[in-house]
Structure formats: structure tokens, C-alpha cells
Amino acid sequence: MKNGKSNVVPFPRLKERLLERGLESISQKEYKEAAALLRQARRLDHDDGEIGTAYMIALYEAGDYERAKEQGRQMLREGTGDYFEILDLFLMILVQLGEHEEISSTLHALLEEKEAPPDKLDHYEKLLAFSEKRMQMPKPEQEPGQTGRKLFETENQEEQILRVSHLVHENIRPYLDEIRAYIRDPDEHPFIQTLLLNVLKEQGITDEFEVQKLGKAGAVNPAYLLPIxxxxxxxxxxxxxxxxxxxxxxxxxxxxxxxxxxxxxxxxxxxxxxxxxxxxxxxxxxxxxxxxxxxxxxxxxxxxxxxxxxxxxxxxxxxxxxxxxxxxxx
The missing domain is CATH 1.10.472.10 (Cyclin-like)
Structure with missing residues (x-):
């Protein structure tokens, strides 16, 4: 080291190459690999909003919700990246974790400042109402050894639809067994069964599912279904x-x-x-x-x-x- 400066020279375009490889890994659903690559890119440029957002998405899709939450909170605090893109993902992570108190405080602050875009206002108000309703409900006791979260914790169809609407941007694999049971149950609502099939299709799930609804039954592979x-x-x-x-x-x-x-x-x-x-x-x-x-x-x-x-x-x-x-x- 001379004059207090390092002689180490970074590889040319290393940050850009790490970002490109990270995004490619996300597109191939290799989320853990993507997170590792994007973590390296973020160390090279902490203020790059595109890298930060991609890193948050990779953590989220990999099921590392706590780290994804902290990444989102940090980006919101520092003002890096597209604020409302980060906020929407941050809120969905909080929904995933069941942290309705933080959803409520975050949205109250946003709505009081009257800075929400008009096209998102209705969504934020509904999510706030949903979270405040969840806060008032008694928390179910968890049985010993039960660590997984349920997709549907209520029989209220309106709340079930709201829950399904958030699945598009979630890793749904932890819920596949519950979804499988729901769409093969002829007594469940066919509208919600269709919503779930659409989510499976959008996420490219190639498992076979049995569907029973309205007197009809059959096995389908969601990824290969034609749109409705x-x-x-x-x-x-x-x-x-x-x-x-x-x-x-x-x-x-x-x-x-x-x-x-x-x-x-x-x-x-x-x-x-x-x-x-x-x-x-x-x-x-x-x-x-x-x-x-x-x-x-x-x-x-x-x-x-x-x-x-x-x-x-x-x-x-x-x-x-x-x-x-x-x-x-x-």
C-alpha cells in the first residue's frame, strides 16, 4: 500500500456482471445462487437501487423472509430504488410473516402523508383494513412441532381472495399441499379454486394437480394450461x-x-x-x-x-x- 491507497484493482464491470448473473439466476428460479451473486454486487455498490431491489427479490423468493424484510426496510430508509416498488414487496413480506402491526404502522404513516399514488390508494386502504382486522383476531395456539404457516387461516372468502392476490409475488411452494387440498375439494368455492390455479400457472408450477369443481374432475398441469x-x-x-x-x-x-x-x-x-x-x-x-x-x-x-x-x-x-x-x- 502506497500513500494510503490500495493496489487492488477490481475486475472491469464486475458489478454489472454480478448483476446480470444474479438476474439470470432469478429468471431460472435459482434464488439462493442469485442472492449470493447479488450480495457480492451490493458490496461493490451499496447505493445501486437495481441491485438492491434484485437482491431483495432473490432473498424473498429463496424464502429468507427476515433478511428480505431487513433489506427492504434499509432501502426504504435510505431512499434507494423505486420507493413504491420496494414498499409493495416489503408489505408482502410482512404479510408473509404475519407482522400486521408493522403493516398497519407503515400504511398509516404513508396515508397520513398523502403521498400514495392514486392507482395504489385503494389497494393500500384494503391491506390496512385487512391487517387491522387480523390484529384484532386472537392468535391461534401453535401445536408442538408445528412451524409452518397456513395459507388460509380464515373461512372468510373475502379475506381468502385478498390472501390469494398476494401469492403472485410469493414463493408458493410452502403452500402447495394446502393448495392441492383446496382445489381438489368439490365443496370449496370454484372462484377461489380458479384464482389458485392461475397463481400456480403464473409461477410455472409443473406438478400435477387434481381439480374437482361443479361436478367435474380431472388432473391438470398448471404450467401448461391455456389462459382462461x-x-x-x-x-x-x-x-x-x-x-x-x-x-x-x-x-x-x-x-x-x-x-x-x-x-x-x-x-x-x-x-x-x-x-x-x-x-x-x-x-x-x-x-x-x-x-x-x-x-x-x-x-x-x-x-x-x-x-x-x-x-x-x-x-x-x-x-x-x-x-x-x-x-x-x-
């Missing part, structure tokens, strides 16, 4: 109904599409059977007329769509049974 509104039957129905209804009565078509979307969401990953686009186009058209307060002449509609009147009547009754399923309050 991209299936062949759905698109054929939308195309046919758009041609037959939308040109004449756009309002009626909008009503029919709303009902069709709701039904396909409830049924997912299944669809109405038999897979006959003409039959279901006729049925949805008939049902739309009824909901619109108009007379549905089934014989004429059956003739127009070249389907049997009895089959059409049965299909309409099936759609009416789906309409009787009440959706959870959102």
Missing part, C-alpha cells in the same frame, strides 16, 4: 356471438359476454360440455335475451343454430344453474 380466455371454445363462442348479436344489439352482446366470462372463470380449467360451439352460442344467446327481459323463442333459436331444441333447453338450464352460484364479495 384463450381456449378454442371460448374464442369460437365470442366470434359467433359477436357476429350474431353484437352487430344488432351491442348492449345485449356486452351482457352475454359478461355472463360467458363469469361462467368460464368459474368452470376453469373445465368448460361446458359437450364441446359444441353452436349449442353454447345458442344457449348464451337465449339466456342473454332472458336477462335482457326479452322473450327467448328456443325453437327458432335452435333452428337458427342447427341444434336440437331439447339439447338447447338442457344447456340453458345448465347455464342458469351456474348463475345461481354467488360470487364472493370483492
Amino acid at each position: 380466455f384463450e381456449t378454442q371454445l371460448y374464442n369460437l363462442l365470442i366470434t359467433r356471438l359477436s357476429r350474431d348479436v353484437e352487430q344488432k344489439n351491442p348492449t345485449l352482446f356486452a351482457q352475454v359476454k359478461t355472463v360467458l366470462d363469469r361462467h368460464f372463470f368459474l368452470l376453469y380449467p373445465f368448460e361446458p360440455e359437450p364441446e359444441d360451439p353452436s349449442l353454447w352460442a345458442a344457449a348464451y344467446y337465449s339466456m342473454g335475451l332472458k336477462l335482457f327481459g326479452q322473450e327467448a323463442y328456443l325453437d327458432k333459436i335452435a333452428m337458427y343454430y342447427s341444434v336440437e331444441p331439447d339439447a338447447l333447453l338442457e344447456a340453458v338450464r345448465y347455464l342458469e344453474s351456474l348463475e345461481e352460484i354467488s360470487l364472493p364479495n370483492l
Whole structure:
């Protein structure tokens, strides 16, 4: 060492290379390796918001929630990175850890300062209400040897939906057994079962899951499921109904599409059977007329769509049974 300066010269672009490798590891779901790489990058540049954010994500996805929480708290305090991106991840970690008191204090301070973006305000208010409700509930006693956290700690469907909405950015593998049990239980709500399937799909889960809902059963691999509104039957129905209804009565078509979307969401990953686009186009058209307060002449509609009147009547009754399923309050 001369003149108090180190002779050690860092490798060129070492920080950038560590960041690139860390992000690549995250994309390949190798979260522990990503955290190790990004930890080295952060030592080289503590104030780089992109590195700090990626490091926090890697810790979170690796299940190291305590370190991820401390990383988020430090970044929020120092003002590095995108404030609301860090805040959202920090809040989700607190939800994961069940630290509702800190969620409450954090959001109270944010809302009192009136600095929340308008598009996030409703989300923050709902999360605050959820956490304050959780704070008022008695904490369940943990049985000896039980260290895992449950996905659903309440039968309240509104709270279950809010919980599922946070799973998109969580490591859901600790909850796979509970999710598996939920979606194979025909007595659980089909709407929430679909939400869980979507989360499994979005996280690329390739395990096989048995699904039972609305009198249907089957095994699916979530990662390879088509999105709800991209299936062949759905698109054929939308195309046919758009041609037959939308040109004449756009309002009626909008009503029919709303009902069709709701039904396909409830049924997912299944669809109405038999897979006959003409039959279901006729049925949805008939049902739309009824909901619109108009007379549905089934014989004429059956003739127009070249389907049997009895089959059409049965299909309409099936759609009416789906309409009787009440959706959870959102």
C-alpha cells in the first residue's frame, strides 16, 4: 500500500456482471445462487437501487423472509430504488410473516402523508383494513412441532381472495399441499379454486394437480394450461356471438359476454360440455335475451343454430344453474 491507497484493482464491470448473473439466476428460479451473486454486487455498490431491489427479490423468493424484510426496510430508509416498488414487496413480506402491526404502522404513516399514488390508494386502504382486522383476531395456539404457516387461516372468502392476490409475488411452494387440498375439494368455492390455479400457472408450477369443481374432475398441469380466455371454445363462442348479436344489439352482446366470462372463470380449467360451439352460442344467446327481459323463442333459436331444441333447453338450464352460484364479495 502506497500513500494510503490500495493496489487492488477490481475486475472491469464486475458489478454489472454480478448483476446480470444474479438476474439470470432469478429468471431460472435459482434464488439462493442469485442472492449470493447479488450480495457480492451490493458490496461493490451499496447505493445501486437495481441491485438492491434484485437482491431483495432473490432473498424473498429463496424464502429468507427476515433478511428480505431487513433489506427492504434499509432501502426504504435510505431512499434507494423505486420507493413504491420496494414498499409493495416489503408489505408482502410482512404479510408473509404475519407482522400486521408493522403493516398497519407503515400504511398509516404513508396515508397520513398523502403521498400514495392514486392507482395504489385503494389497494393500500384494503391491506390496512385487512391487517387491522387480523390484529384484532386472537392468535391461534401453535401445536408442538408445528412451524409452518397456513395459507388460509380464515373461512372468510373475502379475506381468502385478498390472501390469494398476494401469492403472485410469493414463493408458493410452502403452500402447495394446502393448495392441492383446496382445489381438489368439490365443496370449496370454484372462484377461489380458479384464482389458485392461475397463481400456480403464473409461477410455472409443473406438478400435477387434481381439480374437482361443479361436478367435474380431472388432473391438470398448471404450467401448461391455456389462459382462461384463450381456449378454442371460448374464442369460437365470442366470434359467433359477436357476429350474431353484437352487430344488432351491442348492449345485449356486452351482457352475454359478461355472463360467458363469469361462467368460464368459474368452470376453469373445465368448460361446458359437450364441446359444441353452436349449442353454447345458442344457449348464451337465449339466456342473454332472458336477462335482457326479452322473450327467448328456443325453437327458432335452435333452428337458427342447427341444434336440437331439447339439447338447447338442457344447456340453458345448465347455464342458469351456474348463475345461481354467488360470487364472493370483492
